[in-house]
Amino acid sequence: MLEETFKLPRREPTWKGVYRNLRLAILNRSLPPETRLIEVDLSQAMGVSRTPLREALAKLAQDGLIRSAERGGYVVTDPRQDLADAYHLRAAIEGYAARLAAENITNAEIQRLRENVAANMAIDLSDTRRRAELNLEFHQIVAHASRAPRIIQAFDNQREFIFTDEDMQIHTLDACRQFVREHEILVDALELRDGDKADRIVRAHLHRAVGLLLDNGRDAMSASKSKKSSDAEAA
Template sequence: MPDAYERLRAEIVEGEFAPGTALVEVSLAERYGTSRTPIREALRRLEQDGLVERGSRGMCVRTRSPEEILEIYEVRITLEATASGAAAQRRTELDLMRIKAAQSAMARVSPSDPHAMAAANRNVHETIWAASHNGTIVDLLTRLNNHLTRYPATTLSSAGRWDEALAEHEAIIAAIEARDHVRAAELAGAHMETARNLRLEIYSKEIVG
């Protein structure tokens, strides 16, 4: 059975607790049938993940904002470019096989399944991160992804974006295979800039809606 951290994290990501909702230890302990100690530990870990924050009345679900999206992507664009460039320089043949396998798996996913689309896309990126052979980059990108889980709508559902993303991945992978670190970095950066712009567009529509 999932522990308090996993259960609370899942419910926050799924929108069960709206942004700004107060997270009261006593209430959560009753909800999950546990003591306050694991709840306190779960909240501490979720704060590190960037999913909750301390407010004037205690812990609450972190709010969303266009400024935060810009901040996250400002860093992610740079790190994704760095990871792809490093992968082009350091990848092994096994790394390349794994990246291509992840890309092939992504191409087989139905564009009618947003969750599967997002998972497959994430797997491609994570195999490229791993091919960078830079643990710090992998750790930082993983943390940034945790922040983005509070924005559940995938940019890949935007009109035409699925096919574009697949094509952009193919170009990045080709550069990695050719060990062209400059082009790999440029393509990865541009790929994430497009994702940032779509993320802002989705957010603005959610606010208007």
Template sequence: MRASDRAYRTLRTEVLDGSLEPGTVLQEVEQATRLGVSRTPVREALRQLAADGLVDASGRGAVVTALSRDDIAALYELREALEAKAAALAAQRGDAVPFLLIRDRLLGAPQLLAQGEPGLVPYFDIVDDLDDAIEEAAANPFLATALRSVQLHSARIRRFSRHNPERLRAAAGEHLLIVEAILARDAELASQATHVHLHMSLTNALATAPGTVGEADEGTALGPRVA
């Protein structure tokens, strides 16, 4: 793997999981030293992150972008349009085998979530695999491209539910209903189940997010951090 690809994947993961908080200034020299690469791969990685919308490369350098409540609501408006359509297409076009396997894994989700933090990684792996299976089953490359962009930003919001076991258990049930609808070849139910899941997810995100992702809880913006 190229050094620029390694740097991009590492920085992207850190932005998505919140290790690099919104407002953090990503300076090339510091990041190159930290990641053990030269400045050129870091520069390329930052350009890609800017293209993803995860950093703002204008002005004072590359700064991890924030998500306001309005941003979150707008993102979910797009998610509903894209993901509901993708689920409906998956019900019409998809092979049942991947969804049967995912259904079996989802049935074990309560046991994973009962483990607390150690169970979150395998649980979210199931969710990611479901997203991939729906994308493949929908068999629409233009829709797939749009879905990947939306899911990238959605991953930043996911952490709001990490410490809410009740919401995680409910979400697992919602994902299971989507899978059951796809297996039943019921496109309308798959679409509606996706709408319900996203509505509940948005409600939780808005209830638990600060005014802007990267702001202090009292609503005062954090000053820029350098990393």
């Protein structure tokens, strides 16, 4: 049931909560590619008016996660290529930011990064919201330590909708532990002022992240096909 799929628990603009829930449903294949989205059905299922729903759908369309349908409404697209493009762009921006940060980062910022890693290691891995907050904080410190205004602006432009707890929910706990260890290795490289290594670590970190997201999508699609096949045989 749609009503069971979508919940709006956090305090934020209604459209943003709708966006987050629909985004997660698309990424985890609860809404598989080619699913048609009808405004009136979604509005009733999510308990929201059409105005915030339309704002959320417009943002999803901008992200490339849905497209306009010929008969009205929207259709879910396969998000894998857009996800890959987004993370590869992040890798280019944040890798270069880390390279510059190795030259410009202060001891106080390195200490903040150490504290961030320690906090991330200490929290319950099931607390996806707090881990998302710490993840954003970590990457933000590194980006701002670049002291490069255009790099910082490029980072800030994408941070709100990429650094989310929805992404954290899709990653396995083992993957999340590895991400934190990679954060720690990056801090070591920054403290040694090794820009080449810092750049490589960030790029590998983000390429691995998108690989896991894409694998999740493929696994979810395979599971969906197997279920449909089993249902058909049972019938």
